[in-house]
Amino acid sequence: MEALSAYVRKAFPAMTRKVNGFPAAYLDGPGGYQVPQTVIDAVEDYLINSNANVEGAYETSRKTDRMLEDAREVFADFFNCNADEVSFGANMTTLNFALSQALVREMKPGEKVLITEIDHEGNRGPWEQLRDRGIIVEEVAFDTKNCVLDFEDLKRRLTPGTKLVAVNYASNAVGTISDVKTVVEMAHAVGALTMVDAVHFAAHRPIDVQEIGTDFLLCSVYKFFGPHIGVLYAKKEVMAKLRTLRLRPQKDYPPYKIETGTLHQEGIAGSIAAVEFIAAVGEKYGKRIDGAASRREKIVAGLDAFGVYEEELTQYLVDALKGIEGIRIYGPPAGHPRTSTVSFTYDGFTPFEVADFLGEKGLFVWHGDFYATRLVERLGLMEKGGLVRIGIAPYNTKEEIDRLLGYLNDPAAIRSHQSGR
Numbered sequence: 001m002e003a004l005s006a007y008v009r010k011a012f013p014a015m016t017r018k019v020n021g022f023p024a025a026y027l028d029g030p031g032g033y034q035v036p037q038t039v040i041d042a043v044e045d046y047l048i049n050s051n052a053n054v055e056g057a058y059e060t061s062r063k064t065d066r067m068l069e070d071a072r073e074v075f076a077d078f079f080n081c082n083a084d085e086v087s088f089g090a091n092m093t094t095l096n097f098a099l100s101q102a103l104v105r106e107m108k109p110g111e112k113v114l115i116t117e118i119d120h121e122g123n124r125g126p127w128e129q130l131r132d133r134g135i136i137v138e139e140v141a142f143d144t145k146n147c148v149l150d151f152e153d154l155k156r157r158l159t160p161g162t163k164l165v166a167v168n169y170a171s172n173a174v175g176t177i178s179d180v181k182t183v184v185e186m187a188h189a190v191g192a193l194t195m196v197d198a199v200h201f202a203a204h205r206p207i208d209v210q211e212i213g214t215d216f217l218l219c220s221v222y223k224f225f226g227p228h229i230g231v232l233y234a235k236k237e238v239m240a241k242l243r244t245l246r247l248r249p250q251k252d253y254p255p256y257k258i259e260t261g262t263l264h265q266e267g268i269a270g271s272i273a274a275v276e277f278i279a280a281v282g283e284k285y286g287k288r289i290d291g292a293a294s295r296r297e298k299i300v301a302g303l304d305a306f307g308v309y310e311e312e313l314t315q316y317l318v319d320a321l322k323g324i325e326g327i328r329i330y331g332p333p334a335g336h337p338r339t340s341t342v343s344f345t346y347d348g349f350t351p352f353e354v355a356d357f358l359g360e361k362g363l364f365v366w367h368g369d370f371y372a373t374r375l376v377e378r379l380g381l382m383e384k385g386g387l388v389r390i391g392i393a394p395y396n397t398k399e400e401i402d403r404l405l406g407y408l409n410d411p412a413a414i415r416s417h418q419s420g421r
Contacts (some may be wrong), residue, residue, distance in 0.1 A: 004285045006311055008394045011036035015395060022362030025400035029391035030172045030200060030341050031366055032222045035270075039226055042273035046266045053262060054087040064265055071268045072255065074275050077296040079217065079233045080208045087239075087255040088263050091230040092124040092199050092218045093118065097260050099195065099216060099232070099277075100126040102242040107163050109134025112300045114157055114192075117378050118142040118149055118176065121371045123166050123197035123218075134180045144378055146333050147174045154186060167203035170219075173372035174331040174388065175341035179210040188213070193238065199223055203393070204339040205307055206300040209233050222361040226266035226274030232258065281394075292393065310340035313392050313401060317342055320405050327408070330379060330387060340392035349414055350385040357417045363404050365390050 009015045014034040017024035026034050036418070050067060052060035072083035079086070088094035115124045117139050128137050138157050141150040149167070158165070165187040172179045184194045195216040198207055203224040209217055217233040232255075234237075241253040246257055279298035283289055286301020293301070321327050326347035332338045346354050351367035358365055368386040369376040376386050407413065 004281070004305060005394060005397055006279065007284065009397075009398055010037065012395055013040070016206070019362035020360060024362045024364065025403065026364050026393065027390050027396060027400065027404065028364045028366050029203065030223075030370065031388060031391070031394075032228075033203060033393055034224050034395065035227075036225055036273075036277050038277055039270045039273040041265045042245065043227060043270040046269035049056050050269070051266070058127045067265070067269055067272070068263070071272050074272050074295070075231055075233075077294070078207065078275050078299055080210050080296060082236065084255050085233055085236050085239070087232040087234065087258050087269055089230045089259065090231065090264065091228060092197070092220045093126070093230075095218055095232045095258070096122060096126040096195070097129075097196075098245060098260070099234075100130060100243040102258070103164060103193070104130050104135060105243045106241075107133075108220045109133055110136065110138040110161070112138060112155070112157075114138055114140055114187075116140040116149060116163060118140065118171050118174075118178070118301045118372045119166065119168045119374070119396050120172055120197060120373070121198065121373055122199070123147045123168055123195065124374065127164070127166050134316065136161075139374070142188050142375070142378070145334070147171070147375075148333075148336060149183075151179075151182070151186075154183065158186055160190055162187070162190055164193045164195060166195040166197070167205075168197040168199075170198075170204065170339050170341075171369050171372065171375065172200040172341065173375050173389065174343050175338040176332040177337035177339060179206070180214065183276045189361050200339060200341070203306075205230035206312065220276055221271040223268075224274060226279055227264070227270040229264050229267040229271055231271070234258070250365075257305065261388070275299060278306075281305060282316050295336055309394055310392050312398070313396065313398060314338070314340040314342060316398065317390065317392070317401050317405075321408070322403075324405075325407055341389060342392075343387040343389045344407070344412075345381065345384070345387060348411065349418075351388045352385055352413065353418050354388045354408075357414045358404065358407060360417065361403070361407055363400070363407065365404075 012034050033193045050063040072086040073084045076083040113127045141153040167183050187194045193215040196214045202219040215235050215238045222228045236254050244257045282298035282302030285305040289301045327344050329344045355367035366389040
């Protein structure tokens with residue numbers, strides 16, 4: 001699988017960066033992936049050759065119309081849905097606010113929404129705001145020892161008055177992959193709709209909305225090689241019934257009815273290229289892929305290939321971190337599905353101090369709560385500065401992990417760095 005990483009790295013101009021003479025190692029993947037040249041080229045090409053608003057009677061406008069149609073088809077393959085079930089927006093959070101404000105129009109005071117303690121605030125905050133409208137918003141607990149969702153607590157909280165369950169597919173803070181198909185089945189059994197936050201998951205595994213059965217699913221393309229835009233999957237029959245917040249001239253049917261204002265069209269053009277990059281990797285490195293494979297099959301193969309590569313590096317990292325005195329890893333137990341995100345604390349150092357030291361060595365890692373604020377609070381780590389988070393992407397290498405581990409194995413160097421600031 002080293003050949004995959006070498007192939008991938010050549011596609012990214014950012015891989016040539018140096019910091020204080022050190023090669024930059026982008027171990028900050030959960031905060032957003034770096035961008036291949038093909039995505040940069042697609043954005044530039046749109047701005048030069050197609051830049052116009054939609055539905056005009058001239059060439060560049062018509063090219064924009066076709067590009068948007070193509071983008072819906074591309075993401076229909078990404079999600080395994082129909083093109084008219086794909087909507088675009090500024091980002092996941094903004095789309096989720098629009099969705100929550102549409103759904104609350106169909107709800108009555110005293111009805112209930114369930115969120116979880118393991119979720120990102122982007123899938124908590126929009127629903128918590130509904131308390132102002134008389135909606136009951138309850139939290140489903142997670143097991144703080146193993147960092148997994150508490151399905152017994154979910155079962156207890158699901159009642160006939162529950163109208164929506166919002167859950168993440170994978171935790172951006174600790175990497176836990178949750179069994180969202182079971183969550184969806186449990187929610188539907190009491191008549192509730194479901195919203196799956198796949199922002200973190202989408203970079204690491206294929207998404208199949210038909211398989212999991214969710215009503216809504218959101219992701220952000222900058223998390224998997226693309227520009228900063230959000231994408232919404234919504235079941236057509238569900239979206240068709242919603243009264244979305246919209247302007248009078250706006251189309252009042254899916255997928256347009258939730259797309260307010262002019263879209264980030266150059267970003268959408270780049271997003272097509274991001275998915276095509278994944279498909280190209282699948283065509284080259286995917287198992288059982290031949291020239292007759294569909295785009296969907298190539299996308300799945302590419303994400304599967306990334307998953308295999310990341311899993312090997314993640315296990316190597318976790319095993320090594322366990323051997324460093326003072327480091328405590330927070331995440332799912334061995335054998336539980338997870339992404340390549342690994343978070344930890346280091347006795348004697350704040351997360352910022354660790355991240356700051358590593359950053360000076362060209363090793364980019366995150367620190368804090370990563371907007372998984374409730375999770376970090378429940379772990380009792382908020383006052384201590386949260387967690388150090390390492391996120392492995394397909395362009396990361398074992399050599400970069402070894403550099404990281406070498407510095408983490410030298411606490412005296414971290415202390416010296418802090419005292420010298």
